[in-house]
Every structure is written in C-alpha cells, then in structure tokens.
Amino acid sequence: MKTYFPKEPRNNWVVVDAEGQTVGRLATQIASVLRGKHKPDFTPNQLGGDFVVVVNAEKVVFTGKKLDQKVYTRYTGYQGGLRKTTARTTLAKHPERVLEHAVWGMLPKTRLGRRMIRRLKVYPGGAHPHSAQQPKELM
Numbered sequence: 001m002k003t004y005f006p007k008e009p010r011n012n013w014v015v016v017d018a019e020g021q022t023v024g025r026l027a028t029q030i031a032s033v034l035r036g037k038h039k040p041d042f043t044p045n046q047l048g049g050d051f052v053v054v055v056n057a058e059k060v061v062f063t064g065k066k067l068d069q070k071v072y073t074r075y076t077g078y079q080g081g082l083r084k085t086t087a088r089t090t091l092a093k094h095p096e097r098v099l100e101h102a103v104w105g106m107l108p109k110t111r112l113g114r115r116m117i118r119r120l121k122v123y124p125g126g127a128h129p130h131s132a133q134q135p136k137e138l139m
Contacts, residue, residue, distance in 0.1 A: 006041045009048040013135035015128070018099065019056040022063055027102035030054065033138065034107065034116045047112060051119045053135050058095035058124040062087055072101065096122035 036042050036049035070087040107113040
C-alpha cells in the first residue's frame with residue numbers, strides 16, 4: 001500500500017475580517033487554515049495550507065477581564081530585562097501582534113511552523129495590499 005502525498009500544493013488566499021471577533025476563537029480558525037486542515041489532502045508534515053490576510057485586527061475582542069489581566073512577556077537579553085505589557089497596551093500600540101502571538105501559540109514550533117506563520121498577514125485597518133491575489137472570504 002502506497003502513501004499518497006500531494007504533488008503540487010494549491011495555495012489559495014483567504015481574507016478574514018476580525019472586527020468584533022474573539023481573539024482565541026479567531027486564532028484557532030486561522031491556525032487551521034494555515035496548516036491546511038480544511039483540505040481533503042491534509043498532510044501534517046508538508047506545507048499545504050493557505051495564505052491568510054487578517055484585516056481590522058485593532059477591533060478584536062477579549063472576553064472577561066483579559067484586557068487588563070493578560071500579560072505578554074519578552075526578554076531583552078540583559079539582566080533585569082524582563083518586559084511585561086498588558087493586552088490593552090499591546091492592542092493600542094501594536095494590534096497586529098495580538099493575533100500573531102495567539103496564532104503562533106497554536107502552530108507547531110518547528111521549521112514547518114515558522115514557514116506557516118510567514119503566510120499570515122495581519123493589518124490593523126480595513127485595507128490590505130494583497131488584492132491582486134484575489135483572496136476569498138473565510139467567514
């Protein structure tokens with residue numbers, strides 16, 4: 001019995017409007033499309049997902065008290081260089097990072113996962129420069 005591998009992956013472009021959507025629920029749908037789990041020829045060890053363009057990232061919604069209680073941490077590399085920011089300040093300064101961080105948490109942390117996250121394009125406003133690829137609506 002032979003194993004089937006898709007010869008040439010078909011890379012479609014999908015546009016998602018994030019206005020009024022919950023961050024975690026939206027991130028699961030985006031991660032599934034990036035991995036290619038919505039396709040019948042899904043192969044876990046191959047890059048077969050679609051490109052995802054997210055618009056209106058500044059209008060995503062957190063449930064409960066997560067805007068003030070959720071903390072994003074990063075380390076500068078120096079002693080005492082642990083920097084913490086809340087979701088409210090991150091959403092105000094860099095709204096695209098909130099969705100990128102949530103989606104990256106749902107992808108594999110391998111070389112394949114790093115190639116998948118490069119297919120995610122997040123824009124804070126309603127406009128994007130990928131209209132030439134003729135993206136389809138996800139929802």
